[in-house]
Every structure is written in structure tokens, then in C-alpha cells.
Amino acid sequence: MLVFDGVTLDFGDGPVFDRFDLAVAPGRLVALLGRSGCGKTTSLRLAAGLVAPASGRVENRFRRTAMVFQEPRLLPWADATDNAAFGLAALGVGREARRARAGDLLTGFGFAPADLGKRPAELSGGMQSRVAIARAFAVEPDLVLMDEPFAALDVGLRRELQDLVRDAVERRGSAVLFVTHDVTEAIRLADRILVLSARPARVVLDAEATPTADPAAIHAAAATFLALPAARGALLER
Amino acid sequence: MLVFDGVTLDFGDGPVFDRFDLAVAPGRLVALLGRSGCGKTTSLRLAAGLVAPASGRVENRFRRTAMVFQEPRLLPWADATDNAAFGLAALGVGREARRARAGDLLTGFGFAPADLGKRPAELSGGMQSRVAIARAFAVEPDLVLMDEPFAALDVGLRRELQDLVRDAVERRGSAVLFVTHDVTEAIRLADRILVLSARPARVVLDAEATPTADPAAIHAAAATFLALPAARGALLER
Amino acid sequence: MNAAARLAWGAAGLAGLAVAWEAGHRALGPLVLPAPAETAATLTTLILSGKAGPALAVTAADALGGWLAGAMLGAALGIAGGLLPPLGAALRPVTIVILGVPPIAWVVLALLWFGPAGLSAGFTVLVTVLPIVFAGAFQGILARDPALGEMARAFGAPPLLKLRALIVPQLLDHLLPALATALAFAWKVAVMAEVLGGGTGIGGEIATARAHLDLAMTLAWVMLAVALLLACDAALLSPVRRRARGVA
Amino acid sequence: MNAAARLAWGAAGLAGLAVAWEAGHRALGPLVLPAPAETAATLTTLILSGKAGPALAVTAADALGGWLAGAMLGAALGIAGGLLPPLGAALRPVTIVILGVPPIAWVVLALLWFGPAGLSAGFTVLVTVLPIVFAGAFQGILARDPALGEMARAFGAPPLLKLRALIVPQLLDHLLPALATALAFAWKVAVMAEVLGGGTGIGGEIATARAHLDLAMTLAWVMLAVALLLACDAALLSPVRRRARGVA
Amino acid sequence: AVTRPASAHPVSGLEVLGAPNASTVVLVRLIESGGLAEAAPGATFRLWRDTDDLRAGLVSGRSRLITTPIHVPANLANRGLPMRLLAIISMGHLSVVTADPSIATFADLAGKKIVGFFKNDMPDLVFRTIARKEGIDPDRDIELTYVGTPMEAAQMLVAGQAETAILNEPPATGAIMMAGQTGRALRRAISLQQAWGRHFGKPRIPMAGVALHQSLIDDSPELLAALRTGLAPAKDWVLANRTEAAQLAERTMQSRPAVFERSLDHFNIDVVSAAAIRPEIETFYRAILDLSPATLGGTLPPDEFYLDL
Ligand SMILES: Nc1ncnc2c1ncn2[C@@H]1O[C@H](COP(=O)(O)OP(=O)(O)OP(=O)(O)O)[C@@H](O)[C@H]1O
Numbered sequence A, B: 001m002l003v004f005d006g007v008t009l010d011f012g013d014g015p016v017f018d019r020f021d022l023a024v025a026p027g028r029l030v031a032l033l034g035r036s037g038c039g040k041t042t043s044l045r046l047a048a049g050l051v052a053p054a055s056g057r058v059e060n061r062f063r064r065t066a067m068v069f070q071e072p073r074l075l076p077w078a079d080a081t082d083n084a085a086f087g088l089a090a091l092g093v094g095r096e097a098r099r100a101r102a103g104d105l106l107t108g109f110g111f112a113p114a115d116l117g118k119r120p121a122e123l124s125g126g127m128q129s130r131v132a133i134a135r136a137f138a139v140e141p142d143l144v145l146m147d148e149p150f151a152a153l154d155v156g157l158r159r160e161l162q163d164l165v166r167d168a169v170e171r172r173g174s175a176v177l178f179v180t181h182d183v184t185e186a187i188r189l190a191d192r193i194l195v196l197s198a199r200p201a202r203v204v205l206d207a208e209a210t211p212t213a214d215p216a217a218i219h220a221a222a223a224t225f226l227a228l229p230a231a232r233g234a235l236l237e238r
Numbered sequence C, D: 001m002n003a004a005a006r007l008a009w010g011a012a013g014l015a016g017l018a019v020a021w022e023a024g025h026r027a028l029g030p031l032v033l034p035a036p037a038e039t040a041a042t043l044t045t046l047i048l049s050g051k052a053g054p055a056l057a058v059t060a061a062d063a064l065g066g067w068l069a070g071a072m073l074g075a076a077l078g079i080a081g082g083l084l085p086p087l088g089a090a091l092r093p094v095t096i097v098i099l100g101v102p103p104i105a106w107v108v109l110a111l112l113w114f115g116p117a118g119l120s121a122g123f124t125v126l127v128t129v130l131p132i133v134f135a136g137a138f139q140g141i142l143a144r145d146p147a148l149g150e151m152a153r154a155f156g157a158p159p160l161l162k163l164r165a166l167i168v169p170q171l172l173d174h175l176l177p178a179l180a181t182a183l184a185f186a187w188k189v190a191v192m193a194e195v196l197g198g199g200t201g202i203g204g205e206i207a208t209a210r211a212h213l214d215l216a217m218t219l220a221w222v223m224l225a226v227a228l229l230l231a232c233d234a235a236l237l238s239p240v241r242r243r244a245r246g247v248a
Numbered sequence E: 001a002v003t004r005p006a007s008a009h010p011v012s013g014l015e016v017l018g019a020p021n022a023s024t025v026v027l028v029r030l031i032e033s034g035g036l037a038e039a040a041p042g043a044t045f046r047l048w049r050d051t052d053d054l055r056a057g058l059v060s061g062r063s064r065l066i067t068t069p070i071h072v073p074a075n076l077a078n079r080g081l082p083m084r085l086l087a088i089i090s091m092g093h094l095s096v097v098t099a100d101p102s103i104a105t106f107a108d109l110a111g112k113k114i115v116g117f118f119k120n121d122m123p124d125l126v127f128r129t130i131a132r133k134e135g136i137d138p139d140r141d142i143e144l145t146y147v148g149t150p151m152e153a154a155q156m157l158v159a160g161q162a163e164t165a166i167l168n169e170p171p172a173t174g175a176i177m178m179a180g181q182t183g184r185a186l187r188r189a190i191s192l193q194q195a196w197g198r199h200f201g202k203p204r205i206p207m208a209g210v211a212l213h214q215s216l217i218d219d220s221p222e223l224l225a226a227l228r229t230g231l232a233p234a235k236d237w238v239l240a241n242r243t244e245a246a247q248l249a250e251r252t253m254q255s256r257p258a259v260f261e262r263s264l265d266h267f268n269i270d271v272v273s274a275a276a277i278r279p280e281i282e283t284f285y286r287a288i289l290d291l292s293p294a295t296l297g298g299t300l301p302p303d304e305f306y307l308d309l
């Protein structure tokens, strides 16, 4: 269970959060939507314990948390495999074993054998994203914090990885807090969709949802969703 | 006019381009689609003269080129305004004038006054993207090279900025080479859509298009587009 | 950490050093290590008697003049060498040689060119400072982010803008510590050159105090030199440190 | 640029230095600057006569021993100071003082602790090397990318992994040039300490050559020390330089 | 030497370099009393710190008149610099100073720890020469260690870090006085001059002198004449006016007057023509040549090296 309880946070130019509440239970994928700069990334950083709230409480009772940052955040001096294996290294997995596991994951994500040894500067943007995603999933986390993880990926890869995430939720019972700008992606994946207002962030729409892979259903739902005044106000209008 | 004529390029692990041709005329927005790692970013870097082809010719006859990189590439020690003003500084515009112009642009992109003085590390991902976009448009370029520029933006901002790009094409007659993963975005914006194959990159689909802002028309066209075997093969299937 | 806290901790560090000195004095006796208090008293007398001023002016001119010249030359060569790899590869071993050659090898040259009193101490400082600053500038150029360089090229930034907005801010990361180290060396080397040289400045006074077997006096002069070094570091480098990366 | 080109350019730089030396010799005469050829001949004789070996061993032990000890202490303190800001703020002025105090002040202490022969040259080297390496390590820690640190925290990386995979590779950027500078200083300071001290090692031989007013011999010994320094730099630091950032 | 006809032009801008050695006070007195004012108006005086300083002064032509340990001009003459030795001004100022009551003669040094200075330089060579003559192998029979300068050796003696050291003047006097203030008894146990006398004839060592560059003699015979007439009276004045001499030394050579005055008894100043005691000088040079030929540049200096006072 991940719980935000009355969280307040201010970077010095007005509150980003003001008594903000949130809960994510195992086996649930919660999608966060909201305009740029509203506090989505900050909420993930709070969840990961990278910033502490000024007041209120953040409690993460999951055993193993992993994070996909908005940027890849790869070690520039390590190759793709070692980067993908970083989380495993943090768990104490031996070098050979972790490289094998990371290599398998990356190959599954469309890496050619020659790409496995490339350093980040030699990888395309989407390849870097995939390394960052592999790094998170390699540790088989109970809670995955994902910050627009598929923004740099083409349609095909995006679908494959979306399926991977759903799979983790359904088969392993992982919890996912998923930030995205893409309403169709949220509808495709989420058990629950939260729309945040501009700063200070408040939940203006909290909708239960049923994940689906059917394109027609997704587009229909997206149109309906964006027609809701709360979503419209928070996502489209100035 | 931007012309690629028989361009070949190899980073040492097989060719990325092998006798690749491309032309972008003034007043035209050409969208590039293709799977991750196929060479889209590399084609923009060739156009900007940041890499030279091993053989073949890249000719850029536009007077003023600007680029929006896949990552923001902001100066970490400069604030948002100075970063957005960098292109103007390169043109020799005085400090006050360029900061004023950059500040106006950023405000137009949804920046609050307090955000103008923030350094990149204090900006959200989407805010950094916007600074990079402002940096490019501030110089009123004839040719804009854009690498997934709106991937980190919410629906509302994305639409606004898409309109800005179309505006530059239609009113100023700028040319745009636009890399995106989002088929609906390509359909919304492009005069011509190119789909690249996997490495070595080849144009597998070359479609003239008519830009439109009507959501229904866009979704219909996107479905039709993805039903084309060439697009389907290049974008969705492994 | 804010400036006040940094200052307080710095003072604490220096106080620790003074305590160690006092302990050494108690353990070894005044003939080996005079008491800090006695040394400070001697220093006060020196300052009040007006003897400190002129010596200090000479040493400061030697140290700061040599540092400035060496830093400018070293930075210019380091930047040029960093931007032009063949030049850099050619200069690197040369600067190592310059750094590694003990002063005895060129003291005759310096004395001949600059005379015993005049500039020879400053020249020795220059020769010490140059390679240190060269290494810092060179590394600063090499370590810069290529992604930002590409961005600047894509926007056709002229060389001067690149220098000001990209190269210098990244350079300072490496250049500032090199300048600080070089500054400390400048004081030390100036004093040493004076001790071995024409007998002017603080070094000359130290040589005399030593000839008199007067340890407290020797240490008082050393203390003066070190105090000036700390003052210089605070006055010259702290502002740059604060402004670093603050360039547009 | 590949290793061969770098080597060639480096040799070109050193050749330029030799040309300057020859020109100086022609202009100033052998009493000021002996010919490079004469010096090289003297050096060859020295080596063949077997006098060079033992002196060299003593100096190498002084220089490398002091360097190693100073580098380890300096790096440890620098890393600790970088990771713990108050400690860093306290240590910085202390290291500046240590750096800025002229060797004459240390000589008394060194003589006392280590006697006239033994370790006093090594100690002087340590005292010179420590602050240089401290500054490099300190800056290396401060300059590391906070985004990567957050990433490691998010994955719960244990301290050792952080050190190995994140801190060290970023550190090397600053630490390696500091180690190289310190190494050059180590040789120079070891030689100088021997010149001023008990008369052992290359420095002792230089002191003797100087007492004989034999400039060619003095420079031959200096050349030997510098050649060793260049060899050391190539042997000790180049591998690390090549491996830098190659850590998992 | 060929001397040109006397010129009427005085030498201007002459920088006289004095050895960092108490006997230099003789030449200083000569300058201060105006003895050179006519031949070399505006002559300045400065101590040289090491032979590099001296060499640069001589090569550049700034300094052509010096006081110096006498092996230095001989060495330079052998290297092609036309140096001439005019007079000896110090007949030796080395002694073994100790806190060890058991040391009275050279033989007592056997098995002891002794601190020396300027290894392989003249003081060391003198000590080694005498030790050999006394039947002591300085490398085996005694534990000889070296420090850089006499000041450090004196410091170690005073601080009790060493029991016995070879010292020159005035550090020997300074060490004894300072130790006395703290109740530590130091004394001059052995005069190296006396020891020298036992083996080489007279109990004195011609150690320091006044030397000139040949070009100075050519340019200004008047200066040479002024030196010839003035040096001996300058010495006499120093010996007769010890307090004033000490003050003079303080002003021009940064000595401590109290130490200097007491040390006067031990640094054996005298003014003797170089040509007149050439045999004694050559005895000294030969002794050095035996031990370390390079110190003199390999051979004895040529005949024209020695000038008459
Ligand atoms: N400097 C380099 N060294 C080696 N290989 C490189 C380098 N730069 C790019 N590549 C390779 O070239 C190929 C094309 O890269 P590019 O960045 O153009 O892809 P892209 O189409 O932009 O992909 P994405 O959609 O993921 O951004 C990739 O396989 C990449 O690994």
C-alpha cells in the first residue's frame, strides 16, 4: 500500500501540494493525468522518498519499489546492459547473472545484440527509454512508479510495453502509479484515473476504469472522458 | 530547400542510412515516422550539419535553421529565459531585447512569471520541453527540425503548440521536418508523411496529406493510415 | 549549507589546527615548536612595528603577479590545447616537464634574466602556477557536455557566445579548484624563492629569522604568509566561485 | 585522436622544448645553460657508471611513497568532506593552510619526527600531495550529477554500489588530473627535499653537483628525475585514465 | 695577466656580492668606510645565497667583486671564467660542538652520532680530510648524518635532538648561547683549524677570500689599488671596534649583534695576500682534490689566479 496523507510541499514559490491525499493498493494501476507543471513528477518523487513532504505523511509499505524517471537517467559510462542491470546490482545479484537477465529483457524490448554493448550516448532516445524501463522491471517490483515511460516509443513498442505493464499488474499483483499525458494510454491501462488540477495539485476527477485493448473502445472512451467538464477544464482549457 | 542526396552513414555497426534521399521545400511540413532506433534523430542531425554523411550529399539552402532536440538540451546554469533566448543571442540580439522576446514566448507557452527565472533543474519535464521549443521559434527560422517536440506535453499545450507550428508553415512559409511517434499528430500537422523502415532506413511509405484539426477526421485517417500494409509493417509489427 | 555555516565550520577547522599545534608545542617544547600564543604575539609585534608591511607588499607582488601571469598563460594554453587536440597532446608532456623540473634547474636563468631582487621570485611562481592551471583548463574543456556543444552549433552560435555561455561555465568546474590550488602554491613558492633568493619580502625575513635560530619569529612570518593566503582565497576566488555557472 | 598520434604529438612537444633549450644554450653559454647534448652525454655516463641506479631508487621511494600516502589520505578526506558538507567546510581551509605553509616550516617537524635521513623527504611530499588530491576529490564529489544520485536512491543502491558505479566514475574526472599534478609535484618536491636535506637520492647528487658548480651534471640528474616522472605518469596514470568511466 | 693602461673611468653600478659568512664583514667595512667610493662610486653590497645567485651575478657582469669560499673561484677559473683570488680573509671557522662531556679530541668521535651540513661541500670535505688523517673513517667509524644547513644542525643541538654537530660561525656561537639560556651546556670540543694544524703545518685553514673578475682589474686598476690599501685597515678596525662591527654586520648582513660579537673570536678573520700564502692555499686545494676532484673542477687553478695584495 502507498498512502499520501495530507501532504504539503512548497519549493519556495507557492505550494505544489496542499493537504494532498492519495492511495495505491496492490494489483491496481492508477493513472495520473494533469497539465505540465502541475506536480505529477513531484508526486512520484514523494512516493519514492526522494523528497520529503513539508507536512503530512507519505507511507510506502511495498517491499520493493522501482521507478522509471521522466528522463532516462542512465549512467553515461556504462553500457546498455549494465545500465539495465543497475537495479539488480542494488539487490546484490552477481555480475554475470544480472547482465544475463538484463540482456534478455533488452532483447525482448527489441535490442539487437550489437546494441547491448552501446553506451547511452550511442543509443537513440527510444532505446534509452527502453533501458530505463528494463532497469525498473528487472527487479520485479511490487510498486512501479512510471513517469511518462512510453513517450519516446513508437506505436508498436508502446503497445508491447503497455501489455508488459498490465501483465505485471494482473499476474504478479504489482501496483503501478503511472503518469501520462496520453488519455488513450490511461484508458487502455488504468484501473483508476486521477486528473490533477494546476498548482496546488488537487484531484479534480477520480474515475474507476476497466482496462481494454480494443482501439475502437479506447477512442470512444477517450472522447467521452475529454467531454467531462472536469477533465476538459483540467487538461484542455487555459 | 533541404536535400539529402544518396546519403550513406555508418556508426560502425552497420549502415544507418544507405543511399538515402529526402527533400523538404519551403512552406511544407514533412513528418517522419519510424520505429525507435531507425534513424529519425540521425536524419535531423544530418540536416543540421551535426554529422557529415560518409558519402552522398546533404544540402541545406535555408537561411536560418533551428532545431528542437529529442531531449531539452538546456544550459543547466542559465534560467529559463536565458535558455529560451540562446538562439537570439547567437544572432547577436542584445541581452535586454532577447530576454524580453524569450519571456513573452514562454509566457505564451503557459509559464508563470516566477517560472521564468527558474533553472532547468527546477522545471518540470514539460516546462523544459517548452523552453527548448521557445528557443527554436524565437529566431523565426525558415527551417525547423523538430524531434518529438511535444512528447512531454499535455493535450492542451500540445494542441496550442501544434497550432503554432502550422502557423509558422502557413503564414511565414517556414519548412518543418517533424519527427513523431504519434500517427494522429502526423496527420494533424503534415503536408507529407514519410514512414521509414528499420535500419538501414528506407522510405517505405510516402504519402501526401492535408492537415486538419478535426478530431473525428484525424482518428479516421489514423485508422486508415495504420491499416496500410506498409505503415503497419514498419510501425506495428516486429 | 549557507555562507555563515561554511565560515563557522571553516573557523572550526582552523581552530582544530591551532589545538594540534598547541598540543605539539606542549609535547615537544618551545625549542622545537613555539607556542601558538607566543607566535601570535611575535606576529602582532611585527605588524605594529611596521616591519610586516613592506615585506608583505614585496611577497604579495611576487605571489600575485606570478599567479596572475601563470594563470592567464596556463588557462589560455589549456583552453587552446583542449579545443585543438594535437596542440593539447603536444603541450601536456611539456607542462608535466615544466611542473616536474625542480627550480634549481632554472634558478640561474631566472636570476640572469630578472636579477636577484626583481622578478625572479615571480617567475618561479609563474612556472609553478602555469602547469597547474593548464591541467585544470585542459580538463575543463575536455569534460564539457557534447550535447550542449551540438545545440550551440545547431543554432550557429558564434565562438564568443560559445565561450561565454557554454565553455566558461563548464570550465570553471575544473578551473576554479586549479586556481585555488595554484594560489596557495603561489604564496608558498614566492616565500621559498625569497628564502633562497635575494633576501627580500617575507621569505627574506624568514631566512634572517632562521639564521638567528629564532623559531617563533620564523613561524610568525609563516603565519603572516598563510593568513594572507587565506585572505586572498576568500577575496579573489570566493566571488568567482559564487558567480560560477551564473553566466547567461 | 588515437594513442599513437597522441604519443607522436607529445614527442613533438618535448622536441620543441629541447630546441628551446639548445637555443638558450647558444645564446647564454655553458656557464648558464649547458648544451642538451652535453647533458645527455653526462646522463649516459651516470647511468653506465651505475651511480644513477641507487640514487634513483631512493628518490623513487621518497616520491612514490609520499605520493601514495598523500593521495590516499587526500582522496579519503576529500571524498568524506564532499559527502559531509560540514566536514568539507572544516577541512578546506585546513588543507589550504597545509598547502600554503612553506616547506621550511615543515622541515623542523620532519627532522624531529623522522630524523635527518629517513622519511623526511617522503613526509614533505605527502604534505604537498595531500591538499592537491583533497581538492580534486572534494570537487569531484561536489560536481556529481544529482539526477543519477536520485536514481540510485530510488533503486535502494547500497553505499558500496553507489561508490563503485556512481561516485568513483564521476570522481575520476577531477581526481585523475589532481593525481597527475600531484605526481609531478611529488618528484619535484622529493628532489628538492633531498637537495635541502640529508644528501641522499637524486637530490643529494644534485646538491653535490651544485657544490661542484657542475651545471651539466646538475641538469643530467634533473633530466633523469624528469624522465622518471614522465615514465611514471605513463605507467601509473594512463591505464587509470583509459579505464576511467569504464566501471560498471 | 696582461694589464691594460690605467683608465681614468671609475667603475659605476658595481654590485659587490658577499659570501653568507661572517668574515665578509671586512669587505663591508671597507665599502662602508668609503674606501671604494672613488674607484667605484655607488657600489652596492648584497649577500649571495647560493652559487647560482653568484654565478648569475658574475655571468651577467653585474657583480665582479665577491667574497667567497676559496674553492668557488678556483672552480670557476677552471671552467673558463677568469676569476682571480686577491686575499684570504678567513682562516677557518669550523668546530665540533657537543653536549657530550666525553668528547675532547677527534679520537673521541669514534662511534658517536654526528650531524653535519652541506654534504660533499667544503665544510664536509675539511672534516673528512682531517678525520682520515686522524685515522677515522668518516663513513664507518662514526655515524655521520646530514642536514641541509648549519642552522638546522644548530637547531637540533639546541633542542636536544642531537648531541654533537659540526658547525660554522656564527651558528656555533648562536647555538651555544641559546642552549645556555635553557640550561643546556654546549661547548666547542674540537677546533677543526687546530686539528688541521696537526697534519698540515699551521693551525689555520684558508677558507674564505676576496676574488675579482679579470675584467674588473682591466677596467679599473684603481679599484684593485683601493682594495690593496683598504682591506687590512678594515680588518684592523673590525677587530678593534667589535661592537660597531657587530652593528655594521646587523645592518648589512642581518646578523645578530650579540652573537656576531661573541663569534668574532672564533671566525679567525685575517687579511693575507693570496700570492703570499699560495703554498698554504695549494695544500688546502690538494687536500680537497684528493677527496673530491670535481669540487675544484679537476685541477689546481693556474698561476695568474693568485694576485698580490
Ligand atoms: N554516436 C553513435 N554511435 C553509435 N551508434 C549510434 C550513434 N548515434 C546513433 N547510433 C545508432 O544509430 C541508430 C539510429 O539512431 P537514432 O537516434 O537516429 O534513432 P531514432 O530513429 O531517432 O530512434 P528513437 O525514436 O528511439 O529516438 C540507432 O541504432 C543508434 O544506436
Ligand SMILES: Nc1ncnc2c1ncn2[C@@H]1O[C@H](COP(=O)(O)OP(=O)(O)OP(=O)(O)O)[C@@H](O)[C@H]1O
Pocket: A011, A016, A034, A035, A036, A037, A038, A039, A040, A041, A042, A043, A070, B115, B118, B121, B122, B123, B124, B125, B126, B127, B152
Ligand atoms: N527543485 C525544484 N525547485 C523549484 N521548483 C520546482 C522544483 N522541482 C519542481 N518544481 C516546480 O514544481 C512544479 C511541479 O513540477 P513537476 O515536475 O512535478 O511537474 P509535472 O507535473 O511532472 O510536469 P510535466 O508534465 O511537465 O513533467 C513545477 O512548477 C516546477 O517548476
Ligand SMILES: [Mg+2]
Pocket: A040, A041, A042, A070, A147, B124, B125, B126
Ligand atoms: Mg513531470
Ligand SMILES: [Mg+2]
Pocket: A124, A125, A126, B040, B041, B042, B070, B147
Ligand atoms: Mg530519436
